[in-house]
Amino acid sequence: xxxxxxxxxxxxxxxxxxxxxxxxxxxxxxxxxxxxxxxxxxxxxxxxxxxxxxxxxxxxxxxxxxxxxxxxxxxxxxxxxxxxxxxxxxxxxxxxxxxxxxxxxxxxxxxxxxxxxxxxxxxxxxxxxxxxxxxxxxxxxxxxxxxxxxxxxxxxxxxxxxxxxxxxxxxxxxxxxxxxxxxxxxxxxxxxxxxxxxxxxxxxxxxxxxxxxxxxxxxxxxxxxxxxxxxxxxxxxxxxxxxxxxxxxxxxxxxxxxxxxxxxxxxxxxxxxxxxxxxxxxxxxxxxxxxxxxxxxxxxxxxxxxxxxxxxxxxxxxxxxxxxxxxxxxxxxxxxxxxxxxxxxxx
Amino acid sequence: xxxxxxxxxxxxxxxxxxxxxxxxxxxxxxxxxxxxxxxxxxxxxxxxxxxxxxxxxxxxxxxxxxxxxxxxxxxxxxxxxxxxxxxxxxxxxxxxxxxxxxxxxxxxxxxxxxxxxxxxxxxxxxxxxxxxxxxxxxxxxxxxxxxxxxxxxxxxxxxxxxxxxxxxxxxxxxxxxxxxxxxxxxxxxxxxxxxxxxxxxxxxxxxxxxxxxxxxxxxxxxxxxxxxxxxxxxxxxxxxxxxxxxxxxxxxxxxxxxxxxxxxxxxxxxxxxxxxxxxxxxxxxxxxxxxxxxxxxxxxxxxxxxxxxxxxxxxxxxxxxxxxxxxxxxxxxxxxxxxxxxxxxxx
DNA sequence: TGTTAGCACTCAATGAAATGGAGTGCTAAT
DNA sequence: ATTAGCACTCCATTTCATTGAGTGCTAACA
Numbered sequence: 012x013x014x015x016x017x018x019x020x021x022x023x024x025x026x027x028x029x030x031x032x033x034x035x036x037x038x039x040x041x042x043x044x045x046x047x048x049x050x051x052x053x054x055x056x057x058x059x060x061x062x063x064x065x066x067x068x069x070x071x072x073x074x075x076x077x078x079x080x081x082x083x084x085x086x087x088x089x090x091x092x093x094x095x096x097x098x099x100x101x102x103x104x105x106x107x108x109x110x111x112x113x114x115x116x117x118x119x120x121x122x123x124x125x126x127x128x129x130x131x132x133x134x135x136x137x138x139x140x141x142x143x144x145x146x147x148x149x150x151x152x153x154x155x156x157x158x159x160x161x162x163x164x165x166x167x168x169x170x171x172x173x174x175x176x177x178x179x180x181x182x183x184x185x186x187x188x189x190x191x192x193x194x195x196x197x198x199x200x201x202x203x204x205x206x207x208x209x210x211x212x213x214x215x216x217x218x219x220x221x222x223x224x225x226x227x228x229x230x231x232x233x234x235x236x237x238x239x240x241x242x243x244x245x246x247x248x249x250x251x252x253x254x255x256x257x258x259x260x261x262x263x264x265x266x267x268x269x270x271x272x273x274x275x276x277x278x279x280x281x282x283x284x285x286x287x288x289x290x291x292x293x294x295x296x297x298x299x300x301x302x303x304x305x306x307x308x309x310x311x312x313x314x315x316x317x318x319x320x321x322x323x324x325x326x327x328x329x330x331x332x333x334x335x336x337x338x339x340x341x342x343x344x345x346x347x348x349x350x351x352x353x354x355x356x357x358x
Numbered sequence: 359x360x361x362x363x364x365x366x367x368x369x370x371x372x373x374x375x376x377x378x379x380x381x382x383x384x385x386x387x388x389x390x391x392x393x394x395x396x397x398x399x400x401x402x403x404x405x406x407x408x409x410x411x412x413x414x415x416x417x418x419x420x421x422x423x424x425x426x427x428x429x430x431x432x433x434x435x436x437x438x439x440x441x442x443x444x445x446x447x448x449x450x451x452x453x454x455x456x457x458x459x460x461x462x463x464x465x466x467x468x469x470x471x472x473x474x475x476x477x478x479x480x481x482x483x484x485x486x487x488x489x490x491x492x493x494x495x496x497x498x499x500x501x502x503x504x505x506x507x508x509x510x511x512x513x514x515x516x517x518x519x520x521x522x523x524x525x526x527x528x529x530x531x532x533x534x535x536x537x538x539x540x541x542x543x544x545x546x547x548x549x550x551x552x553x554x555x556x557x558x559x560x561x562x563x564x565x566x567x568x569x570x571x572x573x574x575x576x577x578x579x580x581x582x583x584x585x586x587x588x589x590x591x592x593x594x595x596x597x598x599x600x601x602x603x604x605x606x607x608x609x610x611x612x613x614x615x616x617x618x619x620x621x622x623x624x625x626x627x628x629x630x631x632x633x634x635x636x637x638x639x640x641x642x643x644x645x646x647x648x649x650x651x652x653x654x655x656x657x658x659x660x661x662x663x664x665x666x667x668x669x670x671x672x673x674x675x676x677x678x679x680x681x682x683x684x685x686x687x688x689x690x691x692x693x694x695x696x697x698x699x700x701x702x703x704x705x
Numbered sequence: 706t707g708t709t710a711g712c713a714c715t716c717a718a719t720g721a722a723a724t725g726g727a728g729t730g731c732t733a734a735t
Numbered sequence: 736a737t738t739a740g741c742a743c744t745c746c747a748t749t750t751c752a753t754t755g756a757g758t759g760c761t762a763a764c765a
Binding site: 396397398399400403418419420421 | 736737738739740743744745746
């Protein structure tokens with residue numbers, strides 16, 4: 012059996028209606044409220060075909076049809092017409108507090124949540140490579156050393172280091188010189204034993220301090236990126252009857268609480284072909300495609316934002332499968348453009 | 359009418375039972391399952407009195423009684439016998455990752471949530487005073503300055519500062535000297551125009567750099583503490599039928615999402631008399647006592663942890679009014695002791 | 706041959722009525 | 736002062752009939 016033009020139109024009508032109402036949709040509705048001018052009986056026949064083809068499902072014998080995951084997928088892939096969302100208001104708010112990145116991201120999450128009525132999460136940026144650009148050791152008090160490390164992406168890390176006994180100013184200057192000349196430009200992977208040995212040789216005395224300092228540096232570089240996740244509107248989930256069952260809702264909202272799941276989420280394989288939108292990398296995951304068990308009744312739309320080369324994070328919107336893909340993708344698209352601008356200016 | 363010994367015993371029995379079941383409790387239950395050896399009729403009479411006194415409420419004519427806020431309050435204030443909770447397991451976990459404070463706090467939230475089955479929040483520490491202990495300016499690249507500020511509580515802040523044109527090394531040394539001698543030990547409030555003027559005089563040239571640097575310092579000191587809030591187990595709310603109504607649940611869980619409400623919460627007036635437990639400052643807020651509208655059907659138990667003098671944060675547990683106060687207070691108590699230890703060692 | 710009207714059938718949802726039971730208040734007896 | 740007993744109330748649960756949206760199938764039609 013083939014999926015001819017008419018079947019497609021009917022499928023589209025079914026999905027559209029279902030997105031609206033969340034109720035199974037029957038043949039009569041389609042017959043009346045579509046421009047096909049077909050009787051309900053005809054629609055019924057077509058629907059039977061569509062069901063056989065796996066695009067729609069009948070929850071029980073005498074009910075209407077609802078889209079299957081396969082149906083949604085087809086809809087998202089081929090039938091979505093891109094509208095440009097309305098993201099005017101956010102822009103100003105963001106530019107005001109252009110300072111702190113975490114504020115911005117939190118704001119973005121909140122904006123999307125209130126505008127779409129779904130739950131949202133925004134992950135903080137990850138840095139792809141971490142190389143040392145500059146190291147400085149300073150003696151703050153007699154028995155406290157401050158280690159400051161500047162990475163090549165201008166991220167600054169610091170760590171206090173308690174000392175057994177004071178260390179001479181002269182020695183600190185020497186240490187700084189050695190560390191900078193030896194380590195600058197190096198990745199953590201490059202800091203092998205040979206390099207460490209080389210440093211130690213030059214220091215002679217105070218080798219144990221070098222140990223501590225190198226340990227701090229190592230930790231800093233390897234350190235799991237703090238993997239901040241900003242969420243908002245998780246309770247929107249409760250607005251959709253098909254998700255608001257207590258166990259389901261608890262699972263979904265709980266997942267938002269567990270930052271760990273973001274790991275999985277960030278690692279989701281990109282769809283073949285690069286997703287809906289090449290520039291902003293917008294992707295849609297339906298039901299089990301999310302790979303997260305507790306999300307099997309949800310859909311998830313993600314986008315990737317880039318702050319600069321090699322520094323990117325993700326934005327995700329989670330809602331019921333019947334989420335308004337059209338609006339979500341539209342909003343995300345226009346939001347991403349705004350973000351691009353803002354980050355460009357910031358730099 | 360007086361609240362004699364027997365009435366008190368009965369009230370206690372009613373509340374205990376209600377905490378367990380969440381159902382209105384009737385006279386017969388108390389008569390059977392308490393050691394009072396009274397018939398249900400007698401209990402009924404006493405219950406009528408207790409109701410008149412405002413300690414219990416009858417949801418409808420032919421139902422049992424449930425405790426009123428006043429009843430809970432009496433219970434919490436006078437009838438709670440402190441048990442020592444079981445907090446063995448947490449200790450080890452915490453000591454492992456003793457490094458990062460935010461990890462610890464998140465862990466604490468999670469621990470409490472899973473152990474009590476209520477929703478929990480832990481606020482990051484606030485610093486009462488912020489004085490400058492040490493300032494350092496460094497030139498990282500030709501046109502980039504790094505400003506590092508160490509506060510007297512050993513918190514380190516840093517900020518990159520772009521430059522118009524390079525600045526001589528010599529000048530930086532001088533700047534560092536001036537800044538440290540002038541500003542060390544100063545609070546932000548002390549940094550008035552006079553001080554600033556004094557610095558500028560000493561610098562002469564490069565005054566505009568001083569401006570930028572001072573701005574950075576000012577921002578750092580004034581900066582709203584990031585007011586981190588770690589939450590866990592918010593979905594536990596859904597486990598209690600009296601809270602899991604969709605609107606209510608959404609309000610409560612939503613409140614956990616809004617960091618803003620933590621502001622109010624942190625500012626809650628201490629109860630007269632210092633709360634249940636002098637050492638750890640454990641406080642119980644019942645229903646409207648929380649001052650947060652969306653929490654009017656909840657109770658909230660809070661404790662204050664101290665990392666060092668003047669650096670403290672709060673831990674809160676939110677559940678239904680019929681929460682197991684006994685266990686919660688017990689657990690909190692013993693947790694706080696553990697935390698005290700850990701923070702002491704860290705220092 | 707594709708479309709449609711018509712009809713019998715299914716089944717979830719809704720609502721009304723019946724039932725059961727937990728609990729109370731009151732009274733009279735102990 | 737306590738208790739047994741009884742009538743009464745009211746919520747919760749079950750039962751049952753009804754409704755209506757929706758289907759599949761068949762026969763008629765263009």
